[in-house]
Amino acid sequence: MTLLIKNGHLVDAAQKLDGAGYVFIKDGSIAASAPGTPPASLHPDDVIDARGMLVTPGFIDLHVHLREPGQESKETIESGCRAAVAGGFASIVCMPNTVPTIDHASIVKFVHLEAQRVGLANVFPAGTVSRDREGKELADIGELATAGVVALTDDGAPVMDAGLMLRALEYARMFGIAVMDHCEDPQLTNFGVMNEGFYSTKLGLRGIPSVCEDVMVARDILLAEYTGGRIHIQHISTAHAVRMVREAKQRGVHVTCEVTPHHFSLTDAALSDYDTNFKMRPPLRAEEDRAALLRGIADGTIDAIATDHAPHTDTDKNVEFDYAADGVIGLESALPVAYTKLVKEGALPLMRLVELLTCGPAAIIGKDKKGTLRPGADADVTIWNPNASYTIDAGAFRSKARNCPFHGWAVNGKVIRTIVAGETKYEAV
Amino acid sequence: MAWTKKDLLDLEYLTAEEITTILDTARSFYEVSTRTIKKVPALRGKTVVNLFYEASTRTRASFEIAEKRLSADVLNVNVSVSSVTKGETLLDTVKNLCAYKIDVIVIRHSVSGSPLYLARNIEASVINAGDGAHEHPTQALLDIYTLRERLGELKGRQIAIVGDIAHSRVARSNIWGLTKLGAKVTVVAPPTLVPRDIERMGVAVSHRLDEAIARADAVNMLRIQREREKQTLFPSLREYSKLFGLDEEKIKDLPEGMLVMHPGPINRGVEISGAVADGPHSVILEQVTNGLAVRMAVLFLVAGGTSLHPESLGT
Secondary structure, X not given: OEXXXXXXXXXXOOOOEEEEEEEEEEOOEEEEEEEOOOOOOOOOOEXXXXXXXXXXXXXXXXXXXXXXXXXXXXXXXXXXXXXHHHOOEEEEEEOOOOOOOOOOHHHHHHHHHHHHHHOOOEEEEOEOOEHHHOOOOEOOHHHHHHHOOOEEEOOOOXXXXXXXXXXXXXXXXXXXXXXXXXXXXXXXXXXXXXXXXXXXXXXXXXXXXXXXXXXXHHHHHHHHHHHOOOXXXXXXXXXXXXXXXXXXXXXXXXXXXXXXXXXXXXXXXXXOOOOHHHOOOOOOOOHHHHHHHHHXXXXXXXXXXXXXXXXXXXXXXXXXXXXXXXXEOOOOOHHHHHHHHHHHOOOOOHHHHHXXXXXXXXXXXXXXXXXXXXXXXXXXXXXXXXXXXXXXXXXXXXXXXXXXXXXXXXXXXXXXEEEEOOEEEEEOO | OOOOOOOEOOXXXXXXXXXXXXXXXXXXXXXXXXXXXXXXXXXXXXEEEEEEOOOOOHHHXXXXXXXXXOOOEEEEEEOOHHXXXXXXXXXXXXXXXXXXXXXXXXXXXXXXXXXXXXXXXXXXXXXXXXXXXXXXXXXXXXXXXXXXXXXXXXXXXEEXXXXXXXXXXXXXXXXXXXXXXXOEEEEEOOHHHOOOOHHHHOOEEEOOHHHHHXXXXXXXXXXXXXXXXXXXXXXXXXXXXXXXXXXXXXXXXXXXXXXXXXXXXXXXXXXEOHHHHOOOOEOHHHHHHHHHHHHHHHHHHHOOOOOOOHHHHOO
């Protein structure tokens, strides 16, 4: 089975490819990708004309909550994968804070089997750092790694016990996987519900100080440096955290980090009318933090754009502010928000955006056949139209959830087709 | 000016003119409570629900008396927070009440923003009787009313607000209202009780009670809300009282006309000594009386009233 994608504009950060070209796919792998027109010697079974389109590696999201098993009213592996491919994501890393948690091999196996049955996106589970995500003792990390988890995290909660984090970083080295941390000291969060600053003061909402993230990022960097382990900072949100990651990288510490579209495109000012679709953890920060995130995106400090896709039901969100669940969805809005804010309205080179969505995250989960169009790579390809201009309509999302902070935004950049292992899994109507 | 708003949710989004309209209307209503028959038919045929998700004696009593003196039909619903967290949602509760075609909901809730949330979802008018640490607009209006009666024009007047600013909805509403009317506001508290970036609300911050009251025309003493603290914010009530409590010693050299206010309930001997609370500077009970007139005015205006002359309403 062969497929030729021609007449498109190829952008592959891993190969520094940026220009008109073609991609030739054979049996689920990239057989060729090159500038110019395809040689006449190719006799593809199928041809896609990508005129006017960008042809990039399939996007990879390091941070997705699929909610299954356990919270299927919010999202399922099936609905989450539909949302993923609709958003151009060929691969997603699903968080282990399910019920039960992904803390042993049988749950990993369940996720793999269900994802296989659904047959849309590649689903790579992350396992927990600690048993039952309780932060007390190490989960069976070896068993999880053997079952195929791509990272370890207690996401939703930090690993507060520094000793446990030190051992996790040391132990995970043996399997070459990163420990991902949700950096937040709960004693500094102190029941806060939004960023601490002028807006929390004015709104009378309990504030979450930015330093609650900073102290944990500082600790994690020191522990990674000491152990030689790999730490990945999830959903980085503060200016100081970005600065510390930048400095640690210069020292050679194995530290990486991800940023969400909501953190680089919104601030705590968005909370002004108590809309719970802007409530998440970490919270939307101040403008100076957002500016620091943009610098980190531009200068390479930040490695990946990840959505922290956190589906909730209307019942979870349509309540008084303090009682509303934390989190927003992002799979189906990430590309247009990132493209519009960073490239179209910002000064980010398109190649750098593609890197943040493809080979950047691929490196963090050690998937060298993902995130690139290099011959031999898996044939995951996203074809998108940067010029399409439209309004985000959360009501039309494939996700079960509607808790999207970007509903009604005028954006550019539309996913036209998502190809996973050579097969079209999504096509815009 | 004519009142056009469906709800009274906060003072932040009111103009100085709207605040003045409420205060002027309140002045007309003040007289009603001095009559032998303390009742006007202004809200006859209207149904008002007092929906309190937090314990309250004073504010609820004030609203209820105001409603009854306006001839409204009144229903009191008290909901403990524990029944909320396990049972019906706020919106379901209120939509059920609205099915009775009620006209006004007076709501107190421990979660900031809840009155706005309701106002956006129902047709009835919503009056905020205090939401979390956000706003308590009728309390600030009665404070401002009291200041206006005593001091006249508030432009350029120095008002100190002392105490638990961090947890205080009274402080926030007073800050918006007073600054809109041109007063200069200083908040006075230990740093742990001053919320971040409050200067951007247009106030000065002081950690010295003596300095702040020396130049104040009035001082509003807030109650320490230990029940809202999740972590210890100061060492002890004893120490707090020494540093920030108002007693006869601290007040003895101040001019006679300096006003001492308190939104109540008072913790005698903590933020204010009994002697000061009952002393010549105190206007605490005047605040309570004025509060009734202010709440009558607010109820009257949001329920669609336009006449500013209760005499014309008959008795």
